Amino acid sequence: MNTKPILTILGSLAATAVLAIDLPPVGSAAPDFSLPDAKGKPHSLSEYKGKYVVLEWFNPECPFVKKHYGGGNMQKLQEQYTSKGVVWLTIDSNAPGTEGNLSPEQAEKVANAWKTKQTALLLDPEGKAGRAYGAKNTPNMVIINPEGKIVYEGAIDSKATPNPGDIPSSTNYVKVALDESLSGKPISNPTTKPYGCSVKYK
């Protein structure tokens, strides 16, 4: 078979086809949820549409969570960004009977004792919101943009240890992502591997 014309055509077409399309990070829509805070007031994600929302999975018994609350690192972040109009929702998805699960009273106590600064500490004992986001760790961080798309998912920072001494020398991914988002830049590191305790689901 004379393949010369085929090869010529294929070759010339293939030669012009040097394409390099960089795929943008795909942001899927953030699943909606409605969870009560310690006072029983429901908070749903949809009511915060139009704002940046940070989701933080929480377990006060977990050494990795204590790492960031013990020295006030997490409270500082919460204060800094809620003052810039970011909504910060801390979620406890641990099932009743597991360590880290909080009754409304306990939740209020922890929030007061730790002087937390989030918009709301939400109780998810059924693990509905946790499972919807596939949250596997505490802390596990998610950032949602004003259009309701997930723009960051992963760890709080770059050093996967329970040692608070590592905080100053680590990169806080959530801070970087929020600063980039708020100044209209694309997020340089949209996915990282979260570290910490596992969420104790039902």
Add this chain to the structure above:
Amino acid sequence: MLLMRVTLPRKLSLGLCLLLALSAREISAQSYQGRELVKATLLADTSAVVPGKPFTAGLLLRMAPGWHTYWKFSGDAGLPTEIKWKLAPGWKAGEIEWPIPLKTNDPGDIQTYGYQDEVLLMQEITPPPVIDDSVVKLTEEVNWLVCEKICIPGSANLQLELPKSTTSAAANTELFARYRRLLPQNWPGSNVATANWSRAGSDLHLTVTSAAVANYPSADFYPLPQGNTIVGHPKVQSRKPNEIVFRIPIESADKNLLSMQGLIVFAQRENGSDRVAWRLASPAIASAVGSAPARGTITFLFFGFLGGLILNLMPCVLPVISLKIFGFIQQAGQSRQKVLRSGLAFVAGIFVWFIGLALLLIALKAAGREITWAFQFTNAYFVLFMSVVVLVFALNLFGVFEISLPQTTTRGLLGATERKGEAGSFFQGVFATILATPCTAPFLGTALGFAFSQSPAIILSMFLAIAAGMSAPYLLLCARPAWLRFLPRPGPWMLHAKQFMGFLLLATLLFLLYVLGAQRGLEGAIWASCFLLIVSMACWMKGAFFSPVASGKAKMIAGATMSILLLAGAVYFIGDKFSAAKIGPGESQLPGDWQAFTPERLQAELAQGRSVFVDFTAAWCLTCKFNEKSVLESAAVREAFQRHGVVKLKADWTSGDPAITKLLQQFGRPGVPLYVLYPGKSEEPIVFPELLTKSIILDKLENISPTVASQ
């Protein structure tokens, strides 16, 4: 957390006690709320240090029942144990040799790798050639995370004291031997086992081929991701007696990741104490990466070319192709140049369509849309549009009207007839290719599945290969027009043959209407047919009153009537009736004992311990229909499904259900057909080939029978 120093070990053998007494060491225990959680001990496999002679040191961690520490890769939670040696200059400590861990699944799909009860983490220690001290003291700092319901970090400073000597005896033999047996082995030679990696979308596929696979009911891949790679849960995609395919989802954005370190773990049952493993390290991977994908791409491009060639014989395209052949026959007597130009125009039509399709797919992929083959057929309006095109061509073949391209606009630069011939050829090429798509899935499925996961350049090359394959016969005839003489001479038979082709096109139309019926119900098909009737009338008017010989006034009236008819028909039948048509309540019933697929139903059936067979199908998928009629609905297969208590679910992708699209992609398929048997909740699904045979189904069903019978 509290560190307690314990002076005497407990559960050690008498011999070990003697050795322990000879070499002083530190033991450290971690306590939490009055309970001892972890006891850490530093041991050596030697009674003395011989200068320059390597030995093995082992960190023995004993965990309280129910508590575990983690492997080098901890999985979704936890942290690996860390060892930092504080060695004098000249001493060297090797990497930690991690025994094969246990895999744990916790609620919420949390998977971790670690050790329960006890683990020995070994490291090779190389002493310098000259040692001054008579007693050697080696110190290490250990950090671990121990978890049960809650995680507690622990740490210890441990010291190993060994006398310097010119000879040494083995120590702690049983313990070290036990854990050495649990170490992964190096990858065996390629005559024993081979590993091949491929990338399909966000998944890595690892194919391990070895006779050893048959000896172990449980086989798994424990990943060791490097750097920032985030790995999902590896799954067994398919298993044959001597081959196993793992699907390893990559959740981070490294699109160029083509392989991963890890262990292939075999056992009689998951986490069995008999577990053995092969280590898949970087060098083995490097060689696989170096050769396989390059060869893979060329092989797949070749299949693309072959697939394109075969397309010419598909029932979908045959009528159009025949038209082209006619063209050649008619032109046989004409100038070579003219034949060449017409042939190339036809080929250009083929290429333009495929390039357009490739660019569309690349754009959709870039936009993050889910892409599937023959996706345009999941859109009812596309099917309707194709129906109109097919009908118009059929009427043209019957001689109801002649297609005259706007001559007034093209007359001028080139001879009108030439231009008409070329434009016609070009659109025939485009048309042939559009019709070809539903026929291509089974032939090109594999090649396209590969292509969809690749870079834009490869996607484009793949489509070009298919276009080249489809064009090959015409290019050949253009290059060697003399060969046209092997085709029959023109004559009156051509008119009859042409009309006969019209009937073939009408048969294609019936198929398209069947698809429309499956998408929009009987009503939808009827409303579409009403519109087709209007189109036929418009065609007839075009032939009867809009002919070149007709007067200007007659033309104007005919043209206006046609336009009004078509517009009114489109607005009423399509815009109003067809768009509102839905599948009626009585029409969606599935044949016999099939149930409609939903992801929830699949999970529910599996949760109840049943085996489930899923048939991914679509009304426009001819291969699916063939498989269903000849295999799935055959008496033997029906009876076998019933006997094994298999639940049969039909996943109908006719209208492109996104839940089904997602599942198809999880199996690395760009479209239907796909046949999957889920033997049970904990077992990996079995994927069947696209062309089914009764024996394949019956074989697999016999294999799952023990599981089913025990329930």
